[in-house]
Amino acid sequence: MQIGMVGLGRMGSNMVQRLLQNGQDCVVYDSHADAARPLSGLGATACATLEDFVAALSLPRAIWLMVPAAVVDKVLGQLAPLLQEGDIVIDGGNSSYHDDIRRAAQLAPQGIHYLDVGTSGGVAGLDRGYCLMIGGEAGTFQRLEPVFAALAPGAGSVSATSGRKPTTADQGYLHCGPHGAGHFVKMVHNGIEYGIMAAYAEGLNILHKANIGKHERESDAETTPLRHPEHYQYDLDLPEITELWRRGSVIGSWLLDLTAGALQGNPALADYAGRVSDSGEGRWALAAAVDQGVPTPVLSAALFSRFESRGNADYANRVLSAMRHQFGGHVEKPEGGPLA
Amino acid sequence: MQIGMVGLGRMGSNMVQRLLQNGQDCVVYDSHADAARPLSGLGATACATLEDFVAALSLPRAIWLMVPAAVVDKVLGQLAPLLQEGDIVIDGGNSSYHDDIRRAAQLAPQGIHYLDVGTSGGVAGLDRGYCLMIGGEAGTFQRLEPVFAALAPGAGSVSATSGRKPTTADQGYLHCGPHGAGHFVKMVHNGIEYGIMAAYAEGLNILHKANIGKHERESDAETTPLRHPEHYQYDLDLPEITELWRRGSVIGSWLLDLTAGALQGNPALADYAGRVSDSGEGRWALAAAVDQGVPTPVLSAALFSRFESRGNADYANRVLSAMRHQFGGHVEKPEGGPLA
Amino acid sequence: MQIGMVGLGRMGSNMVQRLLQNGQDCVVYDSHADAARPLSGLGATACATLEDFVAALSLPRAIWLMVPAAVVDKVLGQLAPLLQEGDIVIDGGNSSYHDDIRRAAQLAPQGIHYLDVGTSGGVAGLDRGYCLMIGGEAGTFQRLEPVFAALAPGAGSVSATSGRKPTTADQGYLHCGPHGAGHFVKMVHNGIEYGIMAAYAEGLNILHKANIGKHERESDAETTPLRHPEHYQYDLDLPEITELWRRGSVIGSWLLDLTAGALQGNPALADYAGRVSDSGEGRWALAAAVDQGVPTPVLSAALFSRFESRGNADYANRVLSAMRHQFGGHVEKPEGGPLA
């Protein structure tokens, strides 16, 4: 079927390519005109203005937005006046589900249908397909199924869980519930993602420091002596270990596959400074858990580690140093001091 | 090659079966004589006493212990006097790597070689193979390679990470370093496992309570009102969602496959009380991180959740209630009160 | 000066008593007529209806609401139509500062002034005075200063920090900033309170279990053996230890004083079940930190411990047990099993 795509960044342009490869008809637009050109060569209809884009779509239109969460409302503000009753707008980006509920209600009086689609898969999605978590009216979902099926991975090599009656979940897309349900599920998905990533990262850090007993440490009142240096004499090969874990272990996963890939030839990861961004969903997942009274110590610890990686604990740490100075006369040790 | 197995519980007996299937010669012993019988029917040589077992093995012997960590020293105490210079003892259970270092040193004067093998794979290992993390002398490791290769998954369907020069890691077993290195790596592996499991569990709990806004809540000074009940109106289908995530999403993993299996036909998981054991490695991983000065907020939160699930926070919680009573006159709400 | 009090629960009635003791003129109302009677005997003017209450106050009125956060909007809805330009409404309860910003804006067109006052002190406030964190217009704050001074502790025996120029903070009340600033500061105050309380509670739990090495533990694959029982042979006297810490230690505090009081004669705290409520501020503090990107691992851990104490992790724990059953065939141990 025909689908219009607004936003041709990393995710949007890959998705258009996958749609084209799977026989869908794509009309595309990006505020940076250059972004559309390569897709045009692959068979998409590239439009120079939003007005042209809307005009190029047959009725009822199906328009997929793949833009940063912070600009969805701005784009919708430009787009909605150009649309007609029966048209469908899909937000496939990382919006808060609160915004989905609000936007669906705002568009309803115009007869415009709204779907929220949490999209997972990253840059590999072009080849592997995208996992799609979808919220909105069931009828609108059904109208778009050809598009979802084209984007999704399909059953592929993943065998169905025993005892199931097959559904679209087995193809990699699912109508999760009413407006916002798609982004709600995606929000939790990303919260889990942060937790899993942090679990690997912390564990690899322990392995990375397994030789700490080989280094001398100062012994003064500000430094804790290592009681058993003989327990920390291992020089571990992290690329080998992560490769090993990919086979037969309980912790095998796609994220582990990627980690093994990143460590291959680069065990110290020196190209990275370790300033880790977060794109919102982890925060919203935590806020939802707090509203619900659901304890999420792991998900929150993972999020806070990202905040800390960006220096956001600095003031708190200065408060601690100031307190220690006040009660114990402790003076901070300079950077470049002992390892642990 | 020939291998002797002591300990024929869930793990040990499965491993013997896999060894037999892959052409190895197995001599087996368990303090419960019944455990050996079925393996005898499959081609293993079953022995009634430890003495018979030792006598049945050709020199130099290779003996694999698959017994609870708490009884390894007891078994070694009975076994060592029966062994000869050049024999090899392998601890394939969940021992602390501290014990490996000590045991290797204790057996060395007798000329007995010791390997520590962290073994991951669970009950599925019989079919999928076991991921083996191995510590000890390189020469001893090499002598045992036929056994490791038989137990390990092999390359299977997991393609090697791009750019690698193949090693045994690609077959699912690895010599990680000197004595203790195998269980050190396994310890960290299990720490990661706890973190990943908790990430899924916390996320699914948020999904599970996504309809909390449909229920009325009391409003009194002891209960926080839900500010936006309209945001928690989703009845989500967790078996469908976990099945969905298995395809194309960033959080796909073997643990997710198993979770989807557990939820299939049983979304409320009512068969379980939620008292979650921990088998030691998670604790040791945390203790190592603390020695190293490595921050592990996610791994520790996952471990503490297990402690809490078994009621171990009860006294702390009573302290909190007592404090609240003292300063605010707050009286505890009875069980069965409001949901959040 | 004259002040009207709506809400005569534990906090409100104590505050009226303190105001009367300090020479203020109090008009009081509660939807439960019985609540006003004892205060009437102490010199307050008790009113049977909200209309009578409003009529009994001289212009411009100053009305202090001390009601559960969840009913403030309802009370304001009844009260506002009865008020006049220049009147002042003070919310002294545990409202979210978001609501303060909204309410101040809603009342402004009517010329009604609004102050938000975070009030700390608990049931001891009657004697010790209340610590008041105040948000709103500076002029409105100044008009109410006699009331704040009467409620606040005054300088008392707490000597001013060296180098300060005295302000109202030295008397125990402070204009923190515009609308919402009072409850914002109170929200963070309570977040800190949760953290401090949890720090004591966790520490006391360690002391409580210091004799765990005296008890035998099972050794099976589901139970971690205690490696050094000889390290856990202490029968510690918690009432004595908390009393000790009150003198000269770095961790002396009013919360510790209360804890020592609670433990006195009751070291096992058997009167409490350990179901710990939270009244909202801890949640809002965490939500604010997440908005700000401020890492708050301690404050969140403290909040989540309360959620867990009320059984809110049950589903997550069942997920963990189900996973363990799937991969390892692990069966849950029954309640009443080993201690740790």
Next chain:
Amino acid sequence: MQIGMVGLGRMGSNMVQRLLQNGQDCVVYDSHADAARPLSGLGATACATLEDFVAALSLPRAIWLMVPAAVVDKVLGQLAPLLQEGDIVIDGGNSSYHDDIRRAAQLAPQGIHYLDVGTSGGVAGLDRGYCLMIGGEAGTFQRLEPVFAALAPGAGSVSATSGRKPTTADQGYLHCGPHGAGHFVKMVHNGIEYGIMAAYAEGLNILHKANIGKHERESDAETTPLRHPEHYQYDLDLPEITELWRRGSVIGSWLLDLTAGALQGNPALADYAGRVSDSGEGRWALAAAVDQGVPTPVLSAALFSRFESRGNADYANRVLSAMRHQFGGHVEKPEGGPLA
């Protein structure tokens, strides 16, 4: 009574001064001869060598060690051969209680008695007195009571908890139990201290960033937009707020008094870099909790924040950035980017 002091650093020399002020007879030694001179002028007997020091003490000797935990064994190794049956050695520093148990056993055959004394009070202890947590034989404790009473705060202005029968705890010193009990209690004390400090530090960080809505933030896929900038418009005066909380609030404490002192005239705490040391007890408290199966999410989070403040999460953070690069093509944002 007479007491010998070894180690005249910040803590040791202050303690000698307090002992002299309270009429005790002090013989002192430090490996840096200069450290003893000022105490000599105050009435202490300063000795140039350890041999002189031992000779200057009357039998049975009482010797208090106030040296870094890492050198206690070295000092004991030099000291023990010079001592006689009936002498007493007191370790008043920050030793692990495991070491106390071992040392007491090592000294016992010589008839030397050993006490472990956890000492809290910091640099203020000279004036306020020291809170003393004592482990060892009851008889040895009793022989030293005059020294403990001189060091301890005494009842002072802290009124006893209602209902108590007075003990030495009311004077600020306590015999907690057998060998190691003193440092066990001190270890937990310091774990609590870390938790309380972190609670204040995190809360103050939230207040510090309360004006974050006044600053513009970028909106790109790597940065989470602030949904409600209007909620973060407060310029809060932290010196005033901490001073306020000292009066009548639930979170008043000595650590808060010190924090208010540190912020006075220095609200940005720009003199500190925020590299926070830890002196061992927090680690040991966490290790004990893990042995016991006691959940300590707050104490561990506080410890890990210190580790992170010293850059110990760097490798883990680089792992996260590498993963994000792999799956999403995400590139790290440079330092000096957006605030949150």
